[in-house]
Amino acid sequence: MVSEQYADMVPVTKIQRFSTHDGPGVRTTVFFKGCPLRCRWCHNPETQSSAMQVYYTEKFCIGCGACAVVCPMGAHTFSDGAHRFDAARCRGCLRCAQVCPSMACEACARLMTVSEILAEAERDRPFFGPQGGITLSGGEPMFHPEAALTLLEEAKARGLHTAVETCGVFGDHHVARLTACTDLLLWDFKDSDPARHQAYTGGSNEGVVARLRQADALGGRSRLRCIMVRGVNMERTHYEAIAELYHGLRHCEGVDLLPYHPFGTSKAKQLGRRDEQHTEWMPKQEEVQAVAAFLRERGVPTVL
Ligand code: SF4
Ligand code: SF4
Ligand code: SF4
Numbered sequence: 001m002v003s004e005q006y007a008d009m010v011p012v013t014k015i016q017r018f019s020t021h022d023g024p025g026v027r028t029t030v031f032f033k034g035c036p037l038r039c040r041w042c043h044n045p046e047t048q049s050s051a052m053q054v055y056y057t058e059k060f061c062i063g064c065g066a067c068a069v070v071c072p073m074g075a076h077t078f079s080d081g082a083h084r085f086d087a088a089r090c091r092g093c094l095r096c097a098q099v100c101p102s103m104a105c106e107a108c109a110r111l112m113t114v115s116e117i118l119a120e121a122e123r124d125r126p127f128f129g130p131q132g133g134i135t136l137s138g139g140e141p142m143f144h145p146e147a148a149l150t151l152l153e154e155a156k157a158r159g160l161h162t163a164v165e166t167c168g169v170f171g172d173h174h175v176a177r178l179t180a181c182t183d184l185l186l187w188d189f190k191d192s193d194p195a196r197h198q199a200y201t202g203g204s205n206e207g208v209v210a211r212l213r214q215a216d217a218l219g220g221r222s223r224l225r226c227i228m229v230r231g232v233n234m235e236r237t238h239y240e241a242i243a244e245l246y247h248g249l250r251h252c253e254g255v256d257l258l259p260y261h262p263f264g265t266s267k268a269k270q271l272g273r274r275d276e277q278h279t280e281w282m283p284k285q286e287e288v289q290a291v292a293a294f295l296r297e298r299g300v301p302t303v304l
Contacts, residue, residue, distance in 0.1 A: 027135045030121075036167070044139065046271060061104035167208070185222040234291070256302075257302060260282055262277045
C-alpha cells in the first residue's frame with residue numbers, strides 16, 4: 001500500500017552527498033523511508049517501514065538507564081545490569097534517542113519538508129557539474145508520491161538533473177507525472193519469475209514491467225537495476241528475460257548488475273531484528289563476469 005500521509009513532510013533516513021553510484025556525475029542522494037516490498041536481501045532495512053524507528057547499538061551503551069526512564073512503552077529494560085531493547089514494543093516517539101548520552105539510541109530518520117531537502121541539494125550544486133544532480137532513493141520514493149513528485153518537479157524547474165531509484169511498485173496513475181519530472185529512472189527488475197518474486201520480496205512483480213513500458217512509451221529514459229542473488233535468481237531464463245525486456249524498450253540505456261552483499265544485516269540487528277546473514281547468496285566474481293558477458297553478447301550494455 002502506498003502512503004499518501006506525507007504531503008508536506010517525508011521521513012528521510014539519510015542524505016548522501018557526493019554520490020557517484022546513483023546516476024550520472026556527482027549527486028545528492030535522498031533516502032526516503034517506506035517501501036511496499038520486504039526483499040530478503042535488502043541492504044537498507046531501516047527504509048522499509050515508514051514509521052519512525054531507533055537504532056540501538058549495544059557496544060555504545062554505558063548503562064545509564066535514561067532510556068528506560070523516558071520510554072512510555074517499556075521497550076528498554078535492565079536485567080542483571082544488562083540492557084535489553086525490545087524493538088517490537090517501540091512506537092517511535094524518539095524520546096530515548098533524545099536523552100541517550102552515548103548515541104547508543106539514535107533516530108534512524110527525520111521528517112523533512114521538500115524545501116529542506118532541496119536546500120540541502122542546493123548546497124551541493126557547485127559540485128554537480130554538467131551531469132550531476134539529485135537522486136531519490138530509499139526505500140521506495142514513490143511510497144510518498146506527493147512529496148517525491150513535488151520534489152522532483154521543483155528540482156527540475158531549478159535546472160537540476162533528476163533521477164529516481166524505484167522498485168516499480170506504485171500507483172499506475174503516477175507514471176506519467178513521474179516520467180515528466182525524472183531525467184533518469186533507475187528501475188529494479190529483481191526477478192522475472194512471479195512466484196519467486198513474491199516469495200523473496202513479499203510483493204508481486206505484476207505491473208512492474210507494465211509501468212516501466214508505460215514510462216518508456218512516454219519517452220522516459222531508464223536503466224534496469226538487477227540484483228544478483230546466488231542460488232535464487234541467477235539463472236539463464238532470468239537473464240534472457242532481462243535481455244528481452246531491454247530490447248523491448250526504446251529509451252533504456254542498459255543494465256546495472258548488483259551482486260548481493262549482506263550489508264543490511266548489521267543495520268537490521270540495530271533495529272532489533274534477527275535477519276540471517278546469507279553469505280551463500282554472494283555471487284562469485286567469475287559468475288558476475290559471466291552474466292555480464294552473457295548480456296553483452298546479446299547486445300545489452302551492462303555495467304557492474
Ligand atoms: S522511540 Fe521507542 S524505544 Fe525509544 S522511547 Fe520511544 S517508544 Fe521507547
Ligand atoms: S540512554 Fe543510551 S547509554 Fe543510557 S542505557 Fe539507554 S541506550 Fe544505554
Ligand atoms: S525494494 Fe529496495 S528498499 Fe524496498 S525492501 Fe526491496 S531492496 Fe529494500
